[in-house]
Amino acid sequence: MEPPWRSHMSSVFIFMAAVIFISSHYFVTTAVTDVEQKFKLFIKKYQKPYKIGSEEYYKRLKIFQDSLKKHHHLNSLRTSNHSAIYGVTKFSDLTDEEFIAQYLDDTKKPLKHHLLKSQGGYVKNTQKQTTDHSYKSFEPQKWDWRTDWKWPVITKVKNQRSCGGCWAFSSVESVETMYAIKTKDLRDLSVQQVIDCAAYGNFGCRGGDTCHALYWMKLTRTPLVTDQEYPLTDTSDFCKIEPNATKGVSLTDYTCDKFINHGQSTEGQMVSMLLNGPLTISVDATSWKDYLGGIIQYHCYNFNNHAVQIIGYDLTGPVPYFIIRNSWGDDFGLNGYIHIRIGNNVCGVAEEVSSIQV
Template identity: 45%
Template sequence: MALSWKDCLIRIGLIGLLFLGIPIHIQKPHQTENHLLFQSYMKKFNKSYKKGSDEYEKRYQNFQKSLDTIQELNAKRQNEDSALYGLTAFSDLSRDEFTHHHLRSDLHNRLRKHTDHRITSSMYEHDNYRHHRNHISKRAISVIPDKVDWRDKGVITKVRNQKLCGACWAFSTVETIESMLAIKNGTLLDLSVQEIIDCAENGNFGCDGGDTCGMLSWLTAYKIKVGLESQYPLKLENGVCKRSKVNVGVEVAKNFSCDYLVGAEDKMLLLLANHGPLTVAINALTWQYYLGGVIQYHCSGSITDINHAVQIVGYDKTAPIPHYIIRNSWGTAFGDKGYVYVAMNGNICGVAVEVTALDVL
């Protein structure tokens, strides 16, 4: 049956929208148009699959499933402030591939080692949390501001791209060390993530996984200082530890905290407003298709779904949808120039399951 002019315009429009980075959330086109859309997708994201090959068919099938998923994710979108999902550089990956290459499906098991007892205990009397509470009281302003963005204060380094290296735990923690150093003495330095990837012990395995609290325990137990990125450049692969015997760099204080703050996100705001940026564990599964806006739905906060680590650099209670401002480590092409916004309260994406605050000496 011949397509009507209306259908033709829709098909052409779909391809046009792709180049504008606007997600597809209308009726999925027929097979011929899907192939055209897939070819446009490959061109936009610099993909190269030979048509008719097994690899092409595999990627095309993943692409088709992505179109369905995008439509489902956008179904609850009620206004322009809500999260917007669409085609991204990850849209030709299956869910398993995306999880394997860009997330850490074993992270929740690591978190349980130092989180379960805090869920059932009086966590706010934990020594480390008590220190930060006291520290906050010394620096606290009279009224917690409605909006905090540490980027405006010049204490946030550039957005990095971890690519296929599963060391989000190292990226996000080093980023917070950088921020806390800048807050303390006004010096913003790029510190070495690769040094942590190559050298961190205490159950950490570089690009093959690790966790923030294990890393900080190792750093503080041996008084190890994190050196400069310029002296230990990022290679995004596991390597032999080349840390200098001369222990020069930034040292983390022993008072770091890794707290379970589900149901107590006001404590996160206190830390963000009066202390500084935080590192958190999170569920980033649906971020495979994230383009912008505030995530409110489709993002479980269960500890069993935690698979990634990021840095929170602020929050905005005045926005139509109050949200946290999160820096990811998937490059500036991801989300809003490397950032993602997650709704406050409700432990969306598990943002409060493990909250890490730290000081530097």
């Protein structure tokens, strides 16, 4: 015969197991419900087309849930209040592979630069190379072309959407600014014209290279018309402009260089160059998918899959940084901008750097 205490203990264990099961089920259900509620708010905010209850809806919900876990992991690695912050963005329903295919497959490996040199379209920076710490005593300690010039010289943040034309956006943006600095006339110039017309290793919305775009502008002396005259369609099409039959803004010269010396970045040079005007650069933007703010210091590499514009810098804090203008709309990052640490070639900022003259 079984002792009474053993029967009592069995009942207790069964009761405790039931409580644990119910509690764990409650917390899992609550967690899933909380994630789905966030996902529904995400759908509403970014006007995503997912129909609740559909197969696509649950597929994207799972990806969204994975994104939340990734954000938590990345934020757990922050080393200070200056570190980058990651969270829900308009890309949180995409896998990393989908994000790369849709938004980062738009820079092509440059043609051999000797081709550009041989045609007289490549200007190498000949200033003396310095270490990446040469900016520490630089004056002024802060510069931002949005606010520090005498008149407006930066147009609004653009949105390339699904067109792989970052190389065209960043190149045209620098032409806009340099022309405004020179003439006080700030114009929205046609990115679509460059997407459609720029040859020499560029492939419209299927990708291109910033140095090749600038080479095309100089070699053909094609004036850039306004966006109103040649509006953005976010698709590739045939060129609708005759090079010698239009009036617009022409590029007169440019530099295209790599600020790496014996494996070390020489970004002090770039800081100095920014006082003359913005720089167009190629970067690795793989980790930008989840960026909300702060200074990116890690989680990216020195290969290039995206092109952007540097419009300033800030050396005053413990982590000096470049101010980067992106082309994913003003609902990305810091109203369309992103901060990247100066030094150590973070995200490959020193791999392909261009300045221009108009």
